[in-house]
Amino acid sequence: MPSLRDYRDRIKSVKSTKKITSAMKMVAASKLRRAQEHAEAAQPYAQAMSDMLARVAKNVVINASSSRLLVGTGSDKKHLIVVVSADRGLCGGFNSNLARAVSQKIHVLESEGKSVGLVFVGRKARDVLKGFHGSKIWDSFFGMTGKNKVEFVDANEVTGYILDKFEAGEYDICHLAYNHFVSVLTQKPVMDQIIPFNLDAAGDDKKDVSGKQAEKAETSTLVSPYAFEPEEEKILSALLPRNIGVQIYRAMLDSAAGEQAARMTAMDNATRNAGEMINDLTLQYNRARQAYITKELIEIISGAEAL
Amino acid sequence: MNETQALQFELVSPEEKLVSEPVKMAVIPGEEGELGIGAQHASLVASLKPGVVTLHKDSTNEAPRKIFITGGFADITSTNCTILAEEAIDVTKLDQAKIEQDIKDLQEDMSMASEPLDKKRIQRKIDLAKAKISALTGKIVL
Numbered sequence: 275m276p277s278l279r280d281y282r283d284r285i286k287s288v289k290s291t292k293k294i295t296s297a298m299k300m301v302a303a304s305k306l307r308r309a310q311e312h313a314e315a316a317q318p319y320a321q322a323m324s325d326m327l328a329r330v331a332k333n334v335v336i337n338a339s340s341s342r343l344l345v346g347t348g349s350d351k352k353h354l355i356v357v358v359s360a361d362r363g364l365c366g367g368f369n370s371n372l373a374r375a376v377s378q379k380i381h382v383l384e385s386e387g388k389s390v391g392l393v394f395v396g397r398k399a400r401d402v403l404k405g406f407h408g409s410k411i412w413d414s415f416f417g418m419t420g421k422n423k424v425e426f427v428d429a430n431e432v433t434g435y436i437l438d439k440f441e442a443g444e445y446d447i448c449h450l451a452y453n454h455f456v457s458v459l460t461q462k463p464v465m466d467q468i469i470p471f472n473l474d475a476a477g478d479d480k481k482d483v484s485g486k487q488a489e490k491a492e493t494s495t496l497v498s499p500y501a502f503e504p505e506e507e508k509i510l511s512a513l514l515p516r517n518i519g520v521q522i523y524r525a526m527l528d529s530a531a532g533e534q535a536a537r538m539t540a541m542d543n544a545t546r547n548a549g550e551m552i553n554d555l556t557l558q559y560n561r562a563r564q565a566y567i568t569k570e571l572i573e574i575i576s577g578a579e580a581l
Numbered sequence: 582m583n584e585t586q587a588l589q590f591e592l593v594s595p596e597e598k599l600v601s602e603p604v605k606m607a608v609i610p611g612e613e614g615e616l617g618i619g620a621q622h623a624s625l626v627a628s629l630k631p632g633v634v635t636l637h638k639d640s641t642n643e644a645p646r647k648i649f650i651t652g653g654f655a656d657i658t659s660t661n662c663t664i665l666a667e668e669a670i671d672v673t674k675l676d677q678a679k680i681e682q683d684i685k686d687l688q689e690d691m692s693m694a695s696e697p698l699d700k701k702r703i704q705r706k707i708d709l710a711k712a713k714i715s716a717l718t719g720k721i722v723l
Contacts, residue, residue, distance in 0.1 A: 312596070315596060315597035315598065316595055316596060316597070318591075318593045318598045319593040319594060319595045319596075319598075319665060320595075322593060322656060322663050322665050323654075323665060325656070326626060326654060326656050326665070329626060329656075330626060423596075425596070426594070426595040426596050426667065429595070430667070434702065438698050499624065500624045500625065500626055501623055501624065501625045501626075502625070502626050502627070503611060503612070503613060503616075503625060503626075503627040503628075504612055504613055504627075504628065508628070509626060509627075509628050509654070512628050512654075513628075513654065516653075516654075516665075516667075519595070519667075520595060523595050
């Protein structure tokens with residue numbers, strides 16, 4: 275039977291936990307808004323890029339001399355998965371869901387006899403996966419998605435790394451795994467293939483974080499014919515690496531917004547649980563106090579009777 | 582040609598939309614030479630090298646606005662000119678002394694670098710800084 279003091283101490287500690295979680299929730303909410311604004315601000319570029327790719331792609335004849343980013347290396351043995359997760363925890367199942375999806379993908383690829391490499395952006399998914407797949411980790415980038423603003427320079431650093439590795443022939447196919455921001459309550463782990471580039475998918479844009487769909491894509495692609503300077507193939511081979519940068523940047527923005535949303539939800543739950551716990555503990559504390567008073571009274575009365 | 586019609590000029594970076602305004606003419610640094618873009622220009626997709634974008638406004642007495650971009654792409658239709666640049670900065674905000682210092686630092690880095698990949702990366706930065714200098718001075722730096 276815990277003493278009154280034990281109850282008081284526990285209530286106090288739960289109360290301070292509650293303060294922390296509710297503060298974290300508030301911080302996450304404001305960071306979420308900012309992250310969404312950034313994702314929205316990045317939309318025109320991504321949209322213009324995918325419009326342009328679609329336009330150029332329509333005019334390009336794919337042949338053996340096309341960029342390898344487009345036609346692939348002719349093999350599909352070596353895979354690379356770029357995993358964009360959060361640097362910090364306390365955001366519910368955000369990181370572990372992603373890690374689980376990646377882990378499943380690795381098993382599928384390995385059962386097909388393919389080799390897998392991993393590159394991490396963000397600490398948490400790496401921490402989860404390094405136990406089983408530690409030997410597959412090529413490199414990790416930290417401190418990119420947790421900041422106030424996800425910077426394109428950072429995305430470019432990752433892009434530079436994976437493009438160098440591609441040119442060195444260290445992998446054939448590259449996937450990008452990240453949490454897609456569906457809504458504040460839902461973040462879905464998704465896996466996109468970014469190398470080789472899928473031309474058919476160009477133009478049909480996914481919903482962005484702000485939930486807006488680009489309307490102008492349809493109309494603007496109809497205004498043809500286009501001239502190209504320099505010729506289409508050259509533009510395409512310059513566009514493709516940039517596009518990978520944009521996709522990685524977008525994944526980072528998506529993931530950063532998702533992280534804050536997940537943290538907000540998780541901390542909201544934690545705050546509510548702490549509130550319930552305080553109520554329960556207060557009830558028990560009052561009961562214990564009552565029992566103690568009753569016991570003392572009984573002792574006094576029976577003492578007086580004994581005289 | 583309709584004189585009153587202006588060209589809607591847009592400059593977007595991956596992080597945000599930087600400029601969106603009507604202009605009379607925009608001069609952009611195409612890979613194969615400078616391009617002057619006005620309204621009613623033929624549809625064109627061009628890739629751009631690092632250099633200066635010059636925006637000529639309607640009123641003639643106003644000095645043209647100059648923006649340095651680190652290369653990118655231009656998407657031109659008869660009414661719009663959209664430039665995708667990874668980085669853009671107003672030429673007036675470039676600091677020559679600082680960039681020259683950067684070049685020195687980078688050249689030091691270059692002599693220390695051993696990996697060919699690092700060298701390539703540093704060379705890119707040096708080229709960029711030199712393009713900034715030539716944007717400022719109007720001269721080609723070697």
